[in-house]
Amino acid sequence: MKKTKTLISLVSDQQIPNFLFSKQIKPDKHILISTKKMETKNQSLNLIKALGSPEYKIVEVNQDDIQDIEKKLSNLKFGDDEELIVNITGGNKLVSHVAYEIFKAKKASIYYLPFPSNNYLKLYPKEDASKLEINQKINLGEYLKAYGVEFKFQGLFSKDIALPKKMFENFANNELNGEEIKELRGSRRKDNIAITEDIRNFLKKIDFQSKEENTLSRREICFLTGGWFEEYIYFTLQEILQLQREHIAAGKIFRSGVQNEHDAMLTYENKLYIIECKTSLKNNGQSIFSETIYKSSALLKDLGLSAKSILMTMDSTTLRNNNGEFNPDFLKRAKLFEVKVFDYKIISDCDEFKSKLKEYFEIQ
Numbered sequence: 001m002k003k004t005k006t007l008i009s010l011v012s013d014q015q016i017p018n019f020l021f022s023k024q025i026k027p028d029k030h031i032l033i034s035t036k037k038m039e040t041k042n043q044s045l046n047l048i049k050a051l052g053s054p055e056y057k058i059v060e061v062n063q064d065d066i067q068d069i070e071k072k073l074s075n076l077k078f079g080d081d082e083e084l085i086v087n088i089t090g091g092n093k094l095v096s097h098v099a100y101e102i103f104k105a106k107k108a109s110i111y112y113l114p115f116p117s118n119n120y121l122k123l124y125p126k127e128d129a130s131k132l133e134i135n136q137k138i139n140l141g142e143y144l145k146a147y148g149v150e151f152k153f154q155g156l157f158s159k160d161i162a163l164p165k166k167m168f169e170n171f172a173n174n175e176l177n178g179e180e181i182k183e184l185r186g187s188r189r190k191d192n193i194a195i196t197e198d199i200r201n202f203l204k205k206i207d208f209q210s211k212e213e214n215t216l217s218r219r220e221i222c223f224l225t226g227g228w229f230e231e232y233i234y235f236t237l238q239e240i241l242q243l244q245r246e247h248i249a250a251g252k253i254f255r256s257g258v259q260n261e262h263d264a265m266l267t268y269e270n271k272l273y274i275i276e277c278k279t280s281l282k283n284n285g286q287s288i289f290s291e292t293i294y295k296s297s298a299l300l301k302d303l304g305l306s307a308k309s310i311l312m313t314m315d316s317t318t319l320r321n322n323n324g325e326f327n328p329d330f331l332k333r334a335k336l337f338e339v340k341v342f343d344y345k346i347i348s349d350c351d352e353f354k355s356k357l358k359e360y361f362e363i364q
Contacts, residue, residue: 003083004028010091011038015047015146016304017089017113022051023136025085030056035063042148050145069098084108116306139246140267147303153249157223161235167228170206185225192217230263230277233312240357241268272307274299281315289318289330297337309339316344
C-alpha cells in the first residue's frame with residue numbers, strides 16, 4: 001500500500017527554499033510550522049497559494065519558547081501509513097533544533113538547504129546521508145505569489161526585437177533626442193494625441209508607422225519615449241538566458257496597496273532579477289543616478305535574499321570620466337546598494353553586452 005507523503009516545512013521570510021522543496025517532493029499533505037510574526041505577514045498562505053497545495057495545516061509556535069515548540073510539535077499525530085519528510089531550512093535556530101530532534105524520533109527524513117546551494121542535504125537518517133538536487137524552476141508568477149505580491153503584466157508593444165533594435169539604432173544615431181521626443185514625453189499620460197506636421201516628419205525620419213494615420217496612442221507614445229529600450233533589454237535577456245515567457249515580463253506589481261511599475265522582471269536559476277531601464281540618468285541637467293540606485297535597491301525589499309537588481313542605461317556621459325572609465329564614486333554607491341550597472345558603452349557594443357550578461361549570469 002502506498003504511503004501518504006506528508007511534508008513538514010518551517011516557515012520563514014525566505015519562501016523559495018520551501019517552495020522548491022515542496023515542488024520536488026510533491027507531498028499529499030503539507031504541515032507548516034510558523035510563528036505569529038510570519039502569520040502576520042501571511043507567509044504560510046502566500047506559500048500555499050503559490051504551490052496550490054491540496055491539503056495543508058498551519059501550526060503556530062512561539063519561536064522563543066522551547067517548551068511551547070516541543071509541546072506543539074510533539075502533539076502532532078501521524079498515521080502508520082504516513083511517510084514524514086521534514087525541511088528545516090526555514091525558522092530560527094531554536095525551532096530548527098527542536099524540529100530536528102522531535103521528527104528524528106518519529107523516523108522522519110530530514111533535509112536542509114545551505115544558502116545559496118541548489119542541493120538539499122539529508123541530515124537524517126545519517127546512514128542514508130545524501131544530497132537531493134532540486135531540478136524545479138520557479139517562474140515569475142510563482143515567485144511573486146510566494147511573497148504575497150500581486151502583479152499584472154502588461155503586454156509588449158513589439159512582437160520581437162526587430163522594432164526595438166531599430167529604435168536602438170535611431171538613439172545611437174542621435175535621432176531620439178530632439179524637441180519632438182520632449183513634446184511626446186509631455187503627452188505620455190494622454191490616451192492619444194494629434195500628429196502635428198513636426199511629429200509626422202519625425203516619425204518618418206525614424207521609420208515608425210503609427211496604427212492610426214493622424215493620432216498616436218498612449219502605448220505608442222510610451223514606446224517612442226523609452227519603452228523601446230525596455231523591450232530591447234527584455235528580448236536580449238530572453239535570448240541570452242533562453243527564458244520561456246512565464247519567466248520574464250514587464251508590468252506592474254502591487255505591494256501593501258502601493259503600485260510599482262517595473263521595466264522588466266525575470267526569474268533565472270530560481271533567483272529574481274528586477275531590471276530598471278533608463279535612457280538617461282539626468283533630469284533637467286542634474287544626475288539622478290543616486291536616487292535611481294536607491295529605488296532599484298528598495299524594490300528588492302521582502303523578496304528574498306537571492307533577489308538581484310540591475311540598472312540598464314543608455315546614458316553615455318554621467319557615469320564615466322573623459323577617459324571612458326567608470327567614476328569610482330558611482331561604482332562604490334552601486335556596490336553598496338548591490339545594484340549591477342550596464343551603461344551605454346557596454347550596451348552599445350552588442351558582442352560585449354552579451355558577453356558581460358553571460359559573465360554576470362554565470363553562463364558557460
